[in-house]
Amino acid sequence: MLDRTSQAAGTILPSRSTEWPTVILALVIHGGFLALTWWWQSLLLIMAVIAGGWLIAWQGSLQHEVIHGHPTGNQRINDAIGSIPLSLWLPYPIYRESHLEHHRDEYLTDPIEDPESSYFTKATWDQLGATGRLLARWNTTLFGRLTIGPAVMLLSFLGQEGQLVRANEPGRRRIWVVHGIGVAAVLFWATVVCGMPLWLYLGFVYTSAAMTRLRSYAEHRYAESHEERTAIVENSHLFGLLFLYNNLHVLHHRRPGISWYRLPAVYRKNRETLVRSNGGLVYNGYWDIARRFFLKPHDDPTHPHHS
Template identity: 55%
Template sequence: MQSSLRCQRAVVVEWPTVALALSIYGAWAALTFFHAALPLWLLVPLGAWVVAWHGSLQHEIIHGHPTRWRRVNTALAFPPLSLWLPYERYRRTHLAHHRDERLTDPLDDPESFYWTPEAWQRLGPLGRAAVRLQGTLLGRLILGPAWCIGRFLLAEARLVIAGSGDARRLWLHHAIGVAGILAWLVLVCGIDPLLYVAAFVYPATSLLLIRSFAEHRAAAEPAKRTAIVERSGPLGLLFLFNNLHAAHHARPALPWYELPGWYRANRDRLVAANGGLVYRSYVDVLRRFLLRPHDAPVHPFGRVRPNVLRPVDLEAQPSSSR
C-alpha cells in the first residue's frame, strides 16, 4: 500500500511543510500584532490569505504530514485561527470525504454541496433561493461563508445539547484553543474580535470556497467526480496545489510540494480517468460560473448509488493517508 511505503521512507520530517507552518503562524502573529499600522485595504487581503493558508495547512496535516507522529502533527494544526472550525472535526469529516465511492453523496459525503430531493423540499422557498444563489461562484463567495459556518455551528450545537459526550469533549478542547487565540487578539494586539471575523475569517472562508466550488461534480463513475484546475497561479500555493484535485484524491498521502510533479508525470492517465473534467485556470472557472450555476443543487441520483463499482485506482492505495 502506498501509505505504508511512505511510512517506511527515510524522511521522518518534511521540512518544507514545517517551514510553511512556521511562516503561516509568524505571518499571522505579525499581522495581528501590527494591524493598527496597516490600512484596511491591505490588512484584509493579507489576513484572509494567511487564515486561508492555515486552512490549507490543516488539510495537509490531516493526511499525515509533516511528521510520522500524529501528536506532533495535531499540535501544528490545532490552533483555531478561523475560530469556528475545530481541527478534530475537520479531520474526521475530511477523511470521510475521501471515500471516493461516496463522493458527492448528500448524506455520506460531509463536504457535498448537493441535496437529496426530500431535504431540498424541507428547505422552503428562502432556503432554496439561498442555495441557488450559492450555485454561482459570486453567490458562493458572498453568501457561502455565512451559510457554511452557520449551518455547521447549528449542527454542532444540536450534538452538544443532545448530550453527545464526544462532541462536548471536542468542543471543550476547541474552546480552550479559541480562548488562547482571543487572548492574543484582544489582550496583546487590541483587536476587536468582530474586526478579526470581518477582516480575517470571513474573507478567508471565501477564498477557500473558491477551491471547493468546482472541485467535485456528481457523476455515475467515482473517478469522474473529481476535477482538475491547471495553471492556478498564486492560488495554487494558497491551496497547496490541491487545485490538482484528482491527483490529490489519487495520491492523498503525497506532500503538497511533490504533487505538481506527480501530476505532470501522470496527467494523461488522470484526465482519461476523470473524463476530461479539467479547467484551464481559476479564471476559466470564474468565466464559466461567476453568474451561472455550476450544477443543479439536487443530486441527480437523489443519493450516490451504493452498488456503484469503484474503478481501478491509478495506483492501489487506501482512501486516506497513514
C-alpha cells in the same frame, strides 16, 4: 502507472522522515499571523483583511496537509501543528474526521455519505422553503459561493454541531470545550494584547472562508463513475500556493499521501493519465471557473440519486 496507496485514509508510513518544507511553511504561516496581528494598525484596512484572510485560509490548507500525515511520522506532533484554531469556527478533530470520510471516493458528492458534499437530498430541498431554495440556488453560482457561501457554511456547520452537543454525542462536548479554550487564547492575543477590534478579526475569518469556498467550488461534480467526480484546476500559481496545490484535486484523491510541494511535478508527469481518468474535467485556472459560473449555477443543487 499512478496507483492508489494505503495513505488514502491518512495512513502514515513509520519510516517517513520530517518534511522540512512543510515545517518551514507552518512557521511562516503562524509567524506571519503573529506579525500581522501585532502590526495591523500599520496597514491599510483592506490590506490587513486580505492578508488576514490569506493567512487563515493558508493555515486551513496546512491543516489539510496535516490530516494526511504530514510533516512528520508522528501524528500527535502533526495534530499539534494543525490544532491552533485561527479560523475560530472549525475544531481540528472534527475537520480531520469528516475529511477522512470524504476520501471514501465511491461516495463522493453523496449528500448523506460525503460530509463535504454541496448537494441536497430531495427531502432536505423541500424543507428549505422558497427563501431557502433561492439562497441555495444563489450559492451554486461562484458569486453566491463567495458572498453568502461562507455564512451558509458556518451557520449550517454550527447548527449541526449544536444538535450533536445537545444530544450528548460521545466526545463532542469535550472537543468543543478544548476548542473553546483555544479560541479564547487566539482572541485574547488578537483583541487584548494586539488591540484589534473583534469585527476586524471576524473579517479575517470571513475572508478566509470565502477563499476556501473558491477552492472547493468546482472540486467535485456528480457523475455516474466516481472517478469522474473530481476536477483539476490547472495554471493557478497564486491560488495553487494558497491551496497547497489541492487544486490538482484528482491527483490528491488518487494519492493523498503526496506532500504539497511534490504535487505539481507528479501531476505534470502523470497528466495524461489523470485527465483521462477523470473524464477531462479540467479548468484553466480560477478565471476559467469564474468565466463559466460567476452568475450561472455550477450544477443542480439536488443530487440525482436522492431525488
